[in-house]
Amino acid sequence: MDKQIERKQSWVLKYKWVVLGAVLLIVILFGYSFSDIGNLRVASEDIRTGVVKKGAFTVQVLGNGTVVPNDIDLVIPRTVGDVVEVHVKSGDYVTPGQLLFTLTNEELKVELSAQSLELAESNATLASRSFELDEQLTKLEFEEVRLESEFRIVDEKYQALRKLMNLDVPPISALDYSQAKIRAEQFRKQWKLAVQQVENFKQKRDAQLEQYRVNVTVAEKRLENIRQKVDSLSLKAKKEGVxxxxxxxPGQRLNLGQVLGKIVSSNDIFVRLKVPAIKSDKLEVNQNAVIESNGRKIQGKVIRIDPNVVGASLSVDIALEQEAPFLKTNMYVSGEIKVFNIEETLFVEKMSSLVENSSTKIYVFGESKKFAYLKEVQFGEISNRYVQIKAGLEEGQEIILTDLDDARGAEKIIIE
Structure with missing residues (x-):
């Protein structure tokens, strides 16, 4: 009987399925690396794109605000009172002197009568005292004249006796001469004393009358003040405006200092814009601006930049360089401030959350527009809708403006 010989199987045959599986896996992986499988796919309708352009680039700062009057005249009563009649309503055009409100105040009327009486009494006291003092002055002046006359008579006699005493043989006695001299001196002193009394009394009289005149002046001022308050119960417009x-x-009780209304000029206005505080370093006085309201535009110029930041914004005042009858006070408007111009540069529509003067990676379309590749781009100034491109892109290239957070930094994405 022949003995069957057992042959050993080759290791290749023994592990052929393992080998075939390995080869197949290598082929699959190699093909995957050169295919679109695994790349992020984005629907074209889900993205916003922009094309790089070249040309003049204007840097602008945008803001919203209101129309503000340059001068506001507040209508405020000078005294408390009750409203009798309201002659105007909000929005009326008024002129200087036009009656706006009529008030009443009974206490003020009583005070006016009392002060009028006080002034009359002060005038009467002044007149009475002036008459009394003038009468006393007249008596003193009369006494002065009398003493002067007596002195002249006595002194004339004394001068005659003195001439006689100078003769070689005087016809009068020395006693008569001495008595005449003493008498003349006595009358002279009395007369001089009377003159001094008149002068002193005049000063005293003037001082007393001045005090009475001051009392009258004070009473007049008090009366005038009350009259002005009474007159102010009829409140009138001080300026032209709305x-x-x-x-x-009517019937309402008003408090002192209560504002009844305000008059604003419809022509003397400016615009106060609220702009992002982050843009404050770009703003300067005299920069040109454009104000827009309901599709109508008007030129302006920056006249004031508020140094105080409120929240995330600051106020910028714009003077209007043209008449704008369509603008009314408190109207909401928008505006743009022209910071500066770049004559020629690359720019594209700006993306959200883009930081000015920064470098960031964005997706740029390839030639087929079916793929977009991640590329780092250096951006510059940001304006209203556009951002300047400093490096990384060329004119005509198209980029994806939409944020693709799902891409997670993939080097390539597929556009479907």
Missing amino acids: IQEVEIK
């Missing part, structure tokens, strides 16, 4: 915020009603 009256606003009239909310009081």
Whole structure:
């Protein structure tokens, strides 16, 4: 009987399925690396794109704000009172001197009568005292004249006796001469004393009358002040313009200092914009601006930049360089401030959350527009809708503006 010989199987045959599986896996992996399988796919309708352009680039700062009057005249009563009649309503055009409100105050009327009486009494006291003092002065002046006359008579006699005493043989006695001299000196002193009394009394009289005149002046001023308060119960417009915020009603009791309304000029206005505080370093006085309201535009110029930041914004005042009858106070408007121009540069529509003067990676379309590749681009100034491109892109290239957070930094994406 022949003995069957057992042959050993080759290791290749023994492990052929393992070998075939390994080869197949290598082929699959190699093909995957050169295919689109695994790349992020994005629907074209889900993305926003932009094309790089070249040309003039204007840097602008945008803001919103309101129309503000340059001068506001507040209508405020000088005294308390009750409203009798309201002659205007909000939005009325008023002129200087036009009656706006009529008030009443009974206490003020009583005070006016009392002060009028006080002034009359002060005038009467002044007149009476002036008469009394003038009468006393007249008596003193009369006494002065009398003493002067007596002195002249006595002194004339004394001068005659003195001439006689100078003769070689005087016809009068020395005693008569001495008595005449003493008498003349005595009358002279009395007369001089009377003159001094008149002068002193005049000064005293003037001082007393001045005090009475001061009392009269004080009473007159008090009366005038009360009269002005009474007159102010009829409140009139001080300037031309539109009256606003009239909310009081007849019968209402008004407090001192309460604002009854305000008059604003419809022509003397400016615009106060609120702009992002982050743009404050770009703003300067005298920069040109454009204000827009309901599709209508008007030129302006920056006249003031508020140094104080409120929240995330600051105020910028714009003077209007043209008449704008369509603009009314408190109207909401938008505006743009032209910071500067770059004559020629690359730019594209800006993306959200883009930081000015920064480098970031974005997706740029390939030639077929079916693929987009991640590329680092250096951006510059940011304006209203556009951002300047400093490096990384060329004119005509198209980029993806939409944020693709799902891409997670993939080097390539597929556009479907």
